[in-house]
Amino acid sequence: MTTRTFVDRVKVNISAGDGGDGCVAFRREKYVPKGGPAGGNGGHGGSVYILASNDIDSLIDLYYQPHQRAEHGVPGQGKQRHGKGGRDLHIPVPCGTVVKSVDSGEVVGEVVEDGDSLLIARGGKGGWGNMRFTSSTHQAPRESTPGEKGEVRCVLLELKTVADVGLVGYPNAGKSTLLSRISHAHPKIAPYPFTTLNPVIGTVEYEDFNKLRVADIPGLIDGAHKGVGLGYEFLRHIERSRFLVFVIDMAGVDGRNPSHDFESLRKELQLYREDLAVRPYLVVANRMDDPASKKKLSDFERETGEKPVPVSAMKGTGIAGLKEKLHDFFWMETGRNFMP
Numbered sequence: 001m002t003t004r005t006f007v008d009r010v011k012v013n014i015s016a017g018d019g020g021d022g023c024v025a026f027r028r029e030k031y032v033p034k035g036g037p038a039g040g041n042g043g044h045g046g047s048v049y050i051l052a053s054n055d056i057d058s059l060i061d062l063y064y065q066p067h068q069r070a071e072h073g074v075p076g077q078g079k080q081r082h083g084k085g086g087r088d089l090h091i092p093v094p095c096g097t098v099v100k101s102v103d104s105g106e107v108v109g110e111v112v113e114d115g116d117s118l119l120i121a122r123g124g125k126g127g128w129g130n131m132r133f134t135s136s137t138h139q140a141p142r143e144s145t146p147g148e149k150g151e152v153r154c155v156l157l158e159l160k161t162v163a164d165v166g167l168v169g170y171p172n173a174g175k176s177t178l179l180s181r182i183s184h185a186h187p188k189i190a191p192y193p194f195t196t197l198n199p200v201i202g203t204v205e206y207e208d209f210n211k212l213r214v215a216d217i218p219g220l221i222d223g224a225h226k227g228v229g230l231g232y233e234f235l236r237h238i239e240r241s242r243f244l245v246f247v248i249d250m251a252g253v254d255g256r257n258p259s260h261d262f263e264s265l266r267k268e269l270q271l272y273r274e275d276l277a278v279r280p281y282l283v284v285a286n287r288m289d290d291p292a293s294k295k296k297l298s299d300f301e302r303e304t305g306e307k308p309v310p311v312s313a314m315k316g317t318g319i320a321g322l323k324e325k326l327h328d329f330f331w332m333e334t335g336r337n338f339m340p
């Protein structure tokens with residue numbers, strides 16, 4: 001198995017191609033005296049675009065190649081030859097890539113769906129050859145213009161994963177175990193906190209051919225919105241999720257209190273971004289195989305007023321019901337089939 005480093009934020013220097021210079025030349029041929037101006041225009045420089053692709057899931061390639069440039073335009077030549085335009089550069093990036101200017105921090109734009117493309121740096125225009133300056137009163141022009149410089153920009157590319165559902169929970173709550181149960185994803189699972197270091201996307205498939213994309217992110221801890229722990233780094237990966245699933249460890253291992261966990265998670269989300277706190281959600285009560293969980297579940301229901309879906313991600317109980325519930329929930333929230 002190959003492991004690729006996950007890169008979700010990268011600074012890239014982008015240079016569009018310069019335009020080719022215009023040319024000053026005259027037609028020189030035996031028996032054709034005063035053959036007239038014959039300098040061609042320069043070709044335009046290539047522009048740089050980013051292009052969203054479903055086949056890419058990380059910005060790793062740009063991490064190793066942070067300088068990206070498009071071709072320059074070819075200068076014009078004598079004998080009325082115009083220079084060839086430089087080829088545009090289309091940089092493939094994952095869907096959900098946001099482009100920010102490094103200088104101003106402003107968002108330049110984003111690409112969301114497969115095939116979306118965004119112009120990052122415009123190529124320079126080609127210069128004019130002296131042919132272009134000919135007029136009835138100016139028949140042997142010696143003027144030409146230089147090619148325009150291509151735009152050069154330093155941009156920050158950030159990946160905000162596009163998933164339908166985001167799993168939110170404390171470290172060790174069983175988020176990755178749950179994802180491995182409901183989808184074909186194989187996230188790393190281990191009995192210690194912060195097992196998941198990168199977001200993992202799993203696709204839940206249904207018999208009616210609908211599909212749900214579920215994002216598993218590293219666990220959140222108190223103070224996550226201030227950058228404590230790993231979770232904050234990855235909260236932006238669930239910003240775009242249409243709804244959230246809170247995974248609560250109902251057995252309260254590590255001495256946790258499930259109601260307190262739920263309230264704190266919601267608070268962390270709200271402190272990070274107001275609108276995350278009002279996003280539709282489902283609560284999953286995990287570790288229901290633990291004997292202590294039953295009593296804690298009824299306490300949880302009383303204290304929070306929520307009706308969680310009880311499951312044991314490890315044993316697989318309640319998983320089929322949860323999948324159905326996710327299906328219906330999505331249908332209710334969006335009123336449409338998941339598949340475009």
Ligand SMILES: Nc1nc2c(ncn2[C@@H]2O[C@H](COP(=O)(O)OP(=O)(O)OP(=O)(O)O)[C@@H](O)[C@H]2O)c(=O)[nH]1
Nearest residue numbers: 171172173174175176177190194195196219313314
């Ligand atoms: N008894 C029991 N153990 C579980 C259950 N679900 C997960 N576990 C165990 O809990 C541990 C943590 O599970 P993970 O799925 O890695 O937890 P996580 O929430 O992804 O953790 P981080 O990635 O660290 O945030 C593993 O040892 C799992 O086997 C469950 O339903 N019952």
Ligand SMILES: [Mg+2]
Nearest residue numbers: 175176195196
């Ligand atoms: Mg995990």
